[in-house]
Amino acid sequence: MMSRAVRLRRLLTASLTAGMFLFTASAGAAQSGITVTVQDNYQADYGVTIPFTRSPRTTDYTFSLYEGGSAAGTPAVSAKVEMTAAQEDVYLPLAYDITGPQSYTLKIEARPLADRIGTDMAAAREFPFTTKPTCGCAAGTAGAFYRGNGSAADPFYVGSQQQLAHVGAHNGGQFKQARDVDLAGNPWTSLSSDGIVYDGGGHRIKNLKTDGGVGDAGLWVLLSNSTVKNLAIVGGEVRGSIIGGLAGKASSSTVQGCYTDVSMVSNVDNVYGHAISGGLIGASYGTVVEDCYALGKQSVTTAPYANYQGGIIGYTQNDSAISRCYFAGILSAGNARYLGGTLGVQDRRFGFSGDRIGSCYWLVGTAYGIGTYMPPTGALGDPFNSGTQGLGAAQLASASSFSSWNFENVWRMDSGAGRPVLRVFDNPKDS
Incomplete structure (x- = not known):
């Protein structure tokens, strides 16, 4: 029989689709089904928005972003995420390089609810990604913009x-x-x-x-x-x-x-x-x-x-x-x-x-x-x-x-x- 820990891990793996990261100016409008608490008072006026579907077995997550191709060392930014909605966008402030592509690894940790400790176990997955142009240009385009969409609200x-x-x-x-x-x-x-x-x-x-x-x-x-x-x-x-x-x-x-x-x-x-x-x-x-x-x-x-x-x-x-x-x-x-x-x-x-x-x-x-x-x-x-x-x-x-x-x-x-x-x-x- 499949262990509860493996089941939680598989549900976590299916929760996020690679390539779905959005590079945005701010968190946008407040969302009722999610609370994001950024750790260590990290601040930036732009960052990464991650469309996320939570596991039905937990509402308790940590999202962390690391520079480079693996979740090694100290994260650039980390946040506690309490999510009750089935699907929401998780916004993490991140002062990434706006002049060209930069590699990061997103690590998502899922923890069991208090009444399921001992039945389910914590799990974690890593998702490497590279920042992409936000101006509609192909990756590698000389001078492509990596922050903003060219509008008045987000130039x-x-x-x-x-x-x-x-x-x-x-x-x-x-x-x-x-x-x-x-x-x-x-x-x-x-x-x-x-x-x-x-x-x-x-x-x-x-x-x-x-x-x-x-x-x-x-x-x-x-x-x-x-x-x-x-x-x-x-x-x-x-x-x-x-x-x-x-x-x-x-x-x-x-x-x-x-x-x-x-x-x-x-x-x-x-x-x-x-x-x-x-x-x-x-x-x-x-x-x-x-x-x-x-x-x-x-x-x-x-x-x-x-x-x-x-x-x-x-x-x-x-x-x-x-x-x-x-x-x-x-x-x-x-x-x-x-x-x-x-x-x-x-x-x-x-x-x-x-x-x-x-x-x-x-x-x-x-x-x-x-x-x-x-x-x-x-x-x-x-x-x-x-x-x-x-x-x-x-x-x-x-x-x-x-x-x-x-x-x-x-x-x-x-x-x-x-x-x-x-x-x-x-x-x-x-x-």
Whole structure:
């Protein structure tokens, strides 16, 4: 006759199907048929969800996760599980590597109920598994995401250069940068994205080096119908015809709470003889930029027919907007023709009703906030200031100089830098 212990072991073996592990952001809604008590106060804001069917002979389990291919040593996380429902999801917090596959072993221990001790015996089984991409990509796909499903509630998490490059493969997705990403030593191929939301989480992208030749370049070559926020780009060099520290071109997008500090060198294109650069965006088509700033130096290789440099944006069209931004870098006067501390050129030829520029500033060194404008007919207009103001170093270091800026929640004055900085970059949380 089969022993009770073996029977409990077989029921335990049948309780979980290999490959059914789900990698999720949280435990989700509370479940009435299960209580999970994580041991040793282990915490993580993401983890593993395990669909589980309990044995009808017990409700008392321990779930433990071990790094590697066996349940050896101390588990990464362990939890007592009391389960009265026939089927439930068991969620275990686990700070696994979000940048690539990682091997674990799940050990489930089943204990007999108090009134069955001596009749049934405890049993345990091990289930090795490897974390898999959560973005629908095949295992082994370069840059695949291992945390998140691309929704607003559970965005794809970006933690490496390969994953940053993989953003371009998921138009329409939402993303959260989990840590600083260093691009040093690897020339960057500019992204093209449509309909995304990218939240930098107060993190930085370091050492961006990209060369579009006589084409466009930036972290993004083109950003369409998208939102980028809470992201910094520091160090490196961007080259191309229409270039920006964040994006060469941006259309119908929003940029919030970002800053750049990169060197930019614009080259003349082969068609129009133009070179355009902007601290954040080279050319903007109906894009909104707010609560941002730019540092760094902008220059041009040769004297073109028209070179436009703007501290924040190089060229605007289709009623773009710039609010509560400042520029404290250098615009090169060598081969440049039209320089603006906030905007290089305002194009008024295509259904223009007025770029919305307000509460913007630049560190004096450039004479005007807007370098020039293109009227519907006629020659380029004179430089002018509208919604933008030049400040000296002492004014830049004083919060009173910045009208309508939120220094309680968004900005703070940095006495060491002598200028405002964004609070979101003070203490970013790594994942």
